[in-house]
Amino acid sequence: MAGRNGRTVRDLRRGNRTVVLQRLYFDGPLSRFELAPATGLSGGSISNVVAELMADGLVEEAGTVESDGGRPRTLLRVAPAGGHMIGVDVGETRVRVELLDLTLTELARTERPLERQGYDVEVIVGHIRDGITEVLAETDIAPEQLLGVGIGVPGIVARTPDQGAVVHGQTIGWDAVPLESLLRSTCELPDTxxxxxxxxxxxxxxxxxxxxxxxGARSAVVVLFGSGVGACLVTQEVEQGRSVEWGHLTVRVRGRRCRCGALGCLDAYAGAEALLDRWREEGGHPPEGVDEETALTAMLAAAHPAAGTDADPAALAVLEEAAEYLGAGLSDLINLFQPERILIGGWAALRLGPRILPAVRRYAAAYALRHPAERVSIDLGDLGPDAVTVGAAILPLAEFFAGGGQREIPWGQGGKRPSVAR
Structure with a gap:
């Protein structure tokens, strides 16, 4: 039966389950007494919802806390074993696959390095398939127990009714790759x-x-700094975040050719691949036969050597140039979106960030409009090398929470897209 606003009793029940799960997830452990004001639900509704969630194995007791003059209150938390997700990071140097529980604690992981220019679609699909098989084999988790597989990829992702997610990755040579349908036909996971x-x-x-x-931020831009650069905009209007192809913003007319084929993109001056190329062009000597991460570490060591050793002037100059281009690129984001925070993550940020962040901030302030520049903070992200993988696993988790802890029909089978609550 639908109410005046069109919501059914089932919708209300699912919404109540969602709000309780989210409060316990982000603010728990909490008692039933604390959940009522935190969620806006009545005490009776809290009791009913908690009973359902505990019966479903999604919530469990987590000890007791003394109350003011009354009986001790039982604390509740989300049960880690209540669900499992797989997160996949299709990076530009490796494919990382992790199996996580409902609290995003890692249970198993595997990594497969990628050779330079190693974006053959069959190879990537094979790495994901084998990685999923491997992490499941390390645990007692049956494939049917998975809430979903989240995958972060380079490029633009479009969703089609017949093929699911299709990836347009111009920098890696992917032109409308039907990745979801390829995975469904290759991976031995249930259709559910x-x-x-x-x-x-x-x-x-x-x-x-x-x-x-x-x-806690109302608006933020999160930058991915790796082989190339990209960004995600999160505002109150776009709570789920929107990826922006920031790396392909033109920063120099008739400039260096980018991996995408255009001239003068930010990616061609600020991405790790471009930094190593620039170092070589300026007379530097990147180590041969090593992966990009190792080569960038060598470049940083050459620019900032141990005491008593001369710095490589070419490496120093290229890093300073990159800091200026990154700062100028951030100034465009500041002027366009006026975010409260800018956070920089990714494997290259982990290596270079502590050295170049002061210069990046300085250049961003110099190139941006004064009013928004004075109101934004620019910092490194907190989550380290697993951030993309964890973020990918959040995609099925967000869908699960939005459904009140009940499985929805998969997107490729007519289900709805996930919404990410914060």
Missing amino acids: VPYFIDNGARTLGHAEMWFGAGR
């Missing part, structure tokens, strides 16, 4: 397990906004 595929910068944004340096 949904895939959630999204841009890697957006999954990084989810992680930082849920658990990292973005918590």
